[in-house]
Amino acid sequence: MKSFFRMSYPYLVWIALFIVAPMIMILLYATTRSSNGVITFSFTLDNFARFFSDPTFLKVLWTSLRIALITTVFCILIGYPAALFIANLPEKRQTFMILLLTLPMWINMLLKTYAWRGILMNFDLESEVKVFIGMVYDFLPYMIIQIHTAIAKLDRNLLIASYDLGANRWKTFLKVTLPLSVPGIISGITLVFLPAVSSFVIPKLLGGGNYVLIGNLIETYFLVAGDWNFGSAISLIMALIIIASMYLTKKLDRSTVEEG
Amino acid sequence: MRKLIEFRNIVKSFDGQVVLKGVNLNIYENEFVTLLGPSGCGKTTLLRILGGFLEQDEGTVIFDGQCIDKVPAYKREINTVFQRYALFPHLNVYENIAFGLRIKKMGNDIIAQKVNRMLSLVNLTGYEKRNVTKLSGGQQQRVAIARALVNEPNVLLLDEPLGALDLKLRKEMQRELKRIQQEVGITFIFVTHDQEEALTMSDKIVVMNAGEIEQIGTPLEIYNEPANAYVARFIGESNIVDGVMLDDYKVRFDDKNFECVDFGFRKEEPVDVLIRPEDLAVVKPKDGVLRGEVKNVIFKGVHYELMVETKTGTKKTVQMHVVTQHDLTNAQAGEKISANDFYVDSDDLENKEMTDQDFISIANAQAWDEEDRDISLTRVSHNIEKRPGIYTITFGTEKGTEVTVNVHVIHPEYVEDARHNIGISALDFFITPDEIRDSMAISTDLKTWASAEAWNLQDDSPVEITDVRFDFDPADVKEGSYDITFATRGRVYKVETTARLEVGDRVGLDFGPEDIHVMHKEVTDV
Incomplete structure (x- = not known):
């Protein structure tokens, strides 16, 4: 046992170096102010106050949440029927379809987004619509796979039992298949909504230069403006929102299972 | 009794494998009918055709005077208790039972009334809010029965419902099921491979083998007068020996002529002779109709099971x-x-x-x-x-x-x-x-x-x-x-006795004409 534990040391070092340390640094940056490039460790909450007092920033936050939410809703609306369709195919075809779905995930996200930019250039669409198309395209496979897994492991006898008790196909779907696939939808949401809130490449490339999301904001403050303190503060706010929403979805998940 | 269900020449095959070879069967109102046979004999397929989950290749199913071949499962007034219960894991006990009633859009107060009546019928009052996945096998079984019966079907189908329960619980549920059937007074069609289960619960047993019905009868008829060696072997313990019917009431086996109560066979017809182990009495060698040596003794609790060899082998x-x-x-x-x-x-x-x-x-x-x-x-x-x-x-x-x-x-x-x-x-x-x-x-x-x-x-x-x-x-x-x-192995008879004997003892076996049951030879297709 002990020797096995020792094998995890490099991993622990890795975590400490590249996850814990940066987190602490972000926390440190966010709660201090800079002066001429030299960090003076004077505690302040100014960075947070600045974010929440400026309507521009709040609007960016709101837009990010809105886009992530709409992306997620579209992923569910498109993904659920797709997952249902795949789950009803013969087993071998299912595996093939899942393979087809995961295939685009092997291509670099940046590349795919550039491709979309090329395609969408020919259409006269609002930049927000273009962002949605790009985002839904990118995140849809995660949603489909999660929901498909939930539907595929559903006991077929439950459906037969439902028919037996007088429910037709549609009612069986509403009363049995759908409620029992909720855990799949929830984990699909976790996999789509959270990355969508913080994504910045897709909005930047497809939304045109003036289309700012929270991810872009962070990027700008870190790389362009060089204001690491404020950038860290925004990152921290994002992180808190993500943790809060993860907690909420977990809770929702549990309550649907326990509803019994 | 009124005829409720009629299977007419039902044929069904899966991937070229014929599972039902033209089954004809009538089932009457308020009967407890058991379809009995080994796995793969087609009994579950027949049940599923009646439930509407499978479509027969040929033949017709008549239900209450109407052909129901084109009626989908959800419109049939038949409900099923499934092998593994198939309870809805996202619903509690109450909602599982109420499922069918909610589909019919009944009022909440009527649903509550019906569900509570079912809960007390299956002895689960107080379990309304329980999570079905946390119930024991026996309790899940009761929920499954209640969920089916609450819809007041004319027929309840039970697909090996007791298979997953341990012996003691199974016996308890057998009595319970029989009681419920008598109380609600509807037709139960029960599928099992357990002959004892069939004997204890049924009004009528349908013995199936390889897609065909071998015999239909009351438990007593099936046990005492099996139609052939297959049925005799499947129901209860049996000794089946080759014999020749010499004349009415006269059969020859084990190189001896015996009187029997059977008649109506051809002269010199080769037959299977059945003697149940409990009908053989162990006596002193000189008093026995047959003599032999005890080859094996197994203690079975109430009695010993002996293997007595009357003729040595090659x-x-x-x-x-x-x-x-x-x-x-x-x-x-x-x-x-x-x-x-x-x-x-x-x-x-x-x-x-x-x-x-x-x-x-x-x-x-x-x-x-x-x-x-x-x-x-x-x-x-x-x-x-x-x-x-x-x-x-x-x-x-x-x-x-x-x-x-x-x-x-x-x-x-x-x-x-x-x-x-x-x-x-x-x-x-x-x-x-x-x-x-x-x-x-x-x-x-x-x-x-x-x-x-x-x-x-x-x-x-x-x-x-x-x-x-x-x-x-x-x-x-x-x-x-x-x-x-x-x-x-020579000719060996299985004997049930309370007498204590040792391997190697010489014994006589005694039986009367009424203990012999003569059967036509099975027509085995080669």
Whole structure:
């Protein structure tokens, strides 16, 4: 046992170096102010106050949440029927379809987004619509796979039992298949909504230069403006929102299972 | 009673495999009908066709005077209790039971009333809010029954519902199910492979085999007057012997003529004769209609189950030559070697390629060094021919340690028993006292050493040698020759008795004309 534990040391070092340390640094940056490039460790909450007092920033936050939410809703609306369709195919075809779905995930996200930019250039669409198309395209496979897994492991006898008790196909779907696939939808949401809130490449490339999301904001403050303190503060706010929403979805998940 | 369901010539096949071969069956109102048969006999398929989950290839199902072939499952007034219950894991006990009523959009107060009545029918009052996945098997079973019955179906289908329960719970649920059926007064169609379950609960049993109905009758009829050997074997314990019907009320079996109560057979018709183990009385040998020897005793709790052999099987006796082996020592190489003389069947030399390895194992040839490590025998030379005679074979190691033994090529006589249609053969053999002493399973080893085999004369299929007789003590065997007799199973009767007997006791078996049941031979399609 002990020797096995020792094998995890490099991993622990890795975590400490590249996850814990940066987190602490972000926390440190966010709660201090800079002066001429030299960090003076004077505690302040100014960075947070600045974010929440400026309507521009709040609007960016709101837009990010809105886009992530709409992306997620579209992923569910498109993904659920797709997952249902795949789950009803013969087993071998299912595996093939899942393979087809995961295939685009092997291509670099940046590349795919550039491709979309090329395609969408020919259409006269609002930049927000273009962002949605790009985002839904990118995140849809995660949603489909999660929901498909939930539907595929559903006991077929439950459906037969439902028919037996007088429910037709549609009612069986509403009363049995759908409620029992909720855990799949929830984990699909976790996999789509959270990355969508913080994504910045897709909005930047497809939304045109003036289309700012929270991810872009962070990027700008870190790389362009060089204001690491404020950038860290925004990152921290994002992180808190993500943790809060993860907690909420977990809770929702549990309550649907326990509803019994 | 009114006819409720009628299956007319139902045929169904899966992937070219015919599962139902034209089944005709009537089921009446308020009956407890059991479809009984081994797995794969088509009983569950028939049930699923009635439930509407499968469509038959041919034939018609009439329900309450109406053809229901085109009625989808959800519109049939039939409900099912599934093998693994199939309860909805996202709903609690109450909502599981209410499922069908909610589909029918009944009012909440009516639903509450009906569900509560069901809960008390299946003794689950107070379990409304429980999570179904946390219930025991028996409780889940009750929920499944309540969920089906609450819809007030005309017929309840039960697909091996007790299969997953342990013995005690199963017995309890059997009584429970019978009570529920009598209380609600609807038709239950119950599918099982458990004959005891069928006997205890049913009004009518339908015995199925390979997609066909073998017999339909009350439990008593099925048990006492099975239509054929298949049904007799499937229901209860049975002795089935070949016999010939001499005349009405006269049957011949076990080389004796007996009176019986059966009639209506052709003269000299070959028949199967059934005698239930509990109808055979154990008496003194001179008082018995049949005499035999107790071969096996099993304690069953209330009674003992004896196997009594009234006629020995086909046998063959061979000689075992016990000789002490003298190891040959090659002091120069520091090796020792030994091997036995052996017998070989000339037919085996003719028909099989005998390899050096075969000879090494028959002769039990082995070599070892001073530290008792095995050394491989790399050289085998012999002058064996296929004609009977005595030849020699030499086994040797790399370092030149050698042993030479005699090989007796013989043409053994097979015993061919035309009456039982069995052939048996075995060879004389040489063996050392050590090998006998070291044997963990002496009967099995004797069979191996003597190459004892028995087979069916008609189709050459192997027949088990059940009896190995010898009169030496394996723990203390001396040099010399011993007779070993190998025999196949003779005519054996299973007997249930409360008398305590030992293996080897001579007993008589007594029975009367009414204990004999004569059946037509099954028409076996080859």
